[in-house]
Amino acid sequence: MNEEQVKVDRYAKSRDAFAWAKEVMPGGVNSPVRAFKSVAGGGDEIVPVTVKSGKGAMVMDVDGNEYVDYVLSYGPLILGHAPEVVSAAMSKVMRSGWTFGMPTEVETQLAQLVTDVVPSVDVVRFVNSGTEAVMSAIRLARAATGRAKVIKCTGCYHGHSDSLLVQAGSGATTLGVPSSPGVPEAITQNTLLVPFNDLVALDAVLKEQGDEVACFVVEPIAGNMGCVPPQDDYLEVVRELCDRHGVLLIFDEVMTGFRVDLGCAQKLYGVMPDLTCMGKVIGGGLPCAAYGGREDLMRQVAPDGPMYQAGTLSGNPLAMAAGLATLEVLRDTDAYGVLETQTASLELGMKQAASDAGVSVYTTRVGSMFGMFFSDKPVYNYEDATACRVDEYAIFFQSMLHQGVMLAPSAYETWFTSTQHDESVINMTIDAAAVAFKKVAGAV
Ligand SMILES: Cc1ncc(COP(=O)(O)O)c(C=O)c1O
Numbered sequence: 001m002n003e004e005q006v007k008v009d010r011y012a013k014s015r016d017a018f019a020w021a022k023e024v025m026p027g028g029v030n031s032p033v034r035a036f037k038s039v040a041g042g043g044d045e046i047v048p049v050t051v052k053s054g055k056g057a058m059v060m061d062v063d064g065n066e067y068v069d070y071v072l073s074y075g076p077l078i079l080g081h082a083p084e085v086v087s088a089a090m091s092k093v094m095r096s097g098w099t100f101g102m103p104t105e106v107e108t109q110l111a112q113l114v115t116d117v118v119p120s121v122d123v124v125r126f127v128n129s130g131t132e133a134v135m136s137a138i139r140l141a142r143a144a145t146g147r148a149k150v151i152k153c154t155g156c157y158h159g160h161s162d163s164l165l166v167q168a169g170s171g172a173t174t175l176g177v178p179s180s181p182g183v184p185e186a187i188t189q190n191t192l193l194v195p196f197n198d199l200v201a202l203d204a205v206l207k208e209q210g211d212e213v214a215c216f217v218v219e220p221i222a223g224n225m226g227c228v229p230p231q232d233d234y235l236e237v238v239r240e241l242c243d244r245h246g247v248l249l250i251f252d253e254v255m256t257g258f259r260v261d262l263g264c265a266q267k268l269y270g271v272m273p274d275l276t277c278m279g280k281v282i283g284g285g286l287p288c289a290a291y292g293g294r295e296d297l298m299r300q301v302a303p304d305g306p307m308y309q310a311g312t313l314s315g316n317p318l319a320m321a322a323g324l325a326t327l328e329v330l331r332d333t334d335a336y337g338v339l340e341t342q343t344a345s346l347e348l349g350m351k352q353a354a355s356d357a358g359v360s361v362y363t364t365r366v367g368s369m370f371g372m373f374f375s376d377k378p379v380y381n382y383e384d385a386t387a388c389r390v391d392e393y394a395i396f397f398q399s400m401l402h403q404g405v406m407l408a409p410s411a412y413e414t415w416f417t418s419t420q421h422d423e424s425v426i427n428m429t430i431d432a433a434a435v436a437f438k439k440v441a442g443a444v
């Protein structure tokens with residue numbers, strides 16, 4: 001599509017849909033990043049695309065435009081949109097009732113699979129969102145240690161619970177709201193911050209306040225300031241430092257869990273946390289998350305123990321069935337091999353296209369998590385990530401959108417691929433990127 005065709009409004013129905021949405025929802029959305037605010041400065045007047053349907057690697061909007069999707073609902077859809085096997089599993093549940101507030105066999109089946117494949121998880125509790133999973137794991141860490149303080153990394157995002165909404169990544173960075181009004185200082189004063197990938201800073205905080213710290217919570221691969229993998233032996237040394245100070249280590253694997261390996265990032269890197277938070281892929285695209293870990297810790301959760309945590313829809317049969325069907329495919333097929341090959345060729349193609357256009361980018365990748373920073377330098381932490389040229393990302397995003405490639409509407413989100421992102425859609429993406437990089441080069 002050329003520039004003139006783009007000007008003929010191919011987003012007319014999305015524009016109308018969004019105008020209506022804005023009247024009745026804050027910003028017209030139910031999660032801030034969806035509002036396209038941080039990519040509005042790319043030269044064109046754009047509105048968030050309103051989606052009608054999705055199949056495989058593609059999403060379709062209300063105007064009938066099709067896009068190769070690298071958002072994938074921010075990670076859950078590792079098998080692509082509407083895979084038959086997941087839809088069949090959900091249909092079965094739909095015929096026999098989908099919430100009871102009583103135990104069902106499907107939740108135990110999913111719990112069994114999770115505890116079988118995630119090395120550090122002996123016992124698991126299902127909840128409805130990643131936010132709840134991390135909030136509950138921290139409550140458990142505080143209950144188990146009798147300590148109040150929590151250490152988190154700048155730029156890591158652990159959901160929107162009050163005590164963790166401090167220098168958080170994702171939408172909080174995108175919108176320039178490092179911490180939100182409405183969170184009293186009394187709540188965040190127990191949250192200590194260190195940069196990701198910085199062992200010296202963690203060591204220093206632990207030496208000073210370690211005996212007051214309940215846990216260090218970290219994304220093993222940071223995915224909410226773009227995709228930032230851990231350096232060399234970062235996670236191993238983190239484990240040692242936590243042990244030295246009696247501090248529990250919580251891996252927030254809401255994004256990485258079942259995405260980078262069936263055994264999650266902990267298996268990939270061979271470092272075992274005390275508690276693990278899971279979300280996204282574990283529910284196959286339905287609202288579902290979980291926290292789990294060492295038996296002695298998890299037995300402190302009510303009703304086995306005193307740490308209270310509950311949920312009306314927790315372990316919801318529809319979500320359990322979708323999650324179980326998804327994880328079974330991941331366990332029984334070469335899904336991770338396919339994802340690795342396809343995403344490696346995406347990375348290679350993007351680097352080449354950028355270099356051909358003379359645009360400097362720094363790419364990162366772990367399996368099907370991909371990051372591309374408009375930067376001359378490597379990105380190891382939040383400071384590096386926020387120094388990138390986000391204005392160039394906005395131009396790139398808009399050009400990709402017009403050419404039928406849906407990227408996250410923020411420079412600080414990870415790109416995801418699915419098993420359905422085959423050679424043809426990857427090649428189409430790389431061709432579009434060649435045009436988009438030229439547009440960036442022309443604009444600067
Ligand atoms: C690493 C991480 N933790 C926690 C969350 C919060 O999960 P949710 O949005 O399901 O509450 C997210 C994503 O939003 C995430 O990426």
Ligand SMILES: N[C@H](C=O)CCC(=O)O
Pocket residue numbers: 031032033034074157170171223224255413
């Ligand atoms: N980065 C967030 C989760 O991983 C994106 C989801 C959201 O905030 O809507």
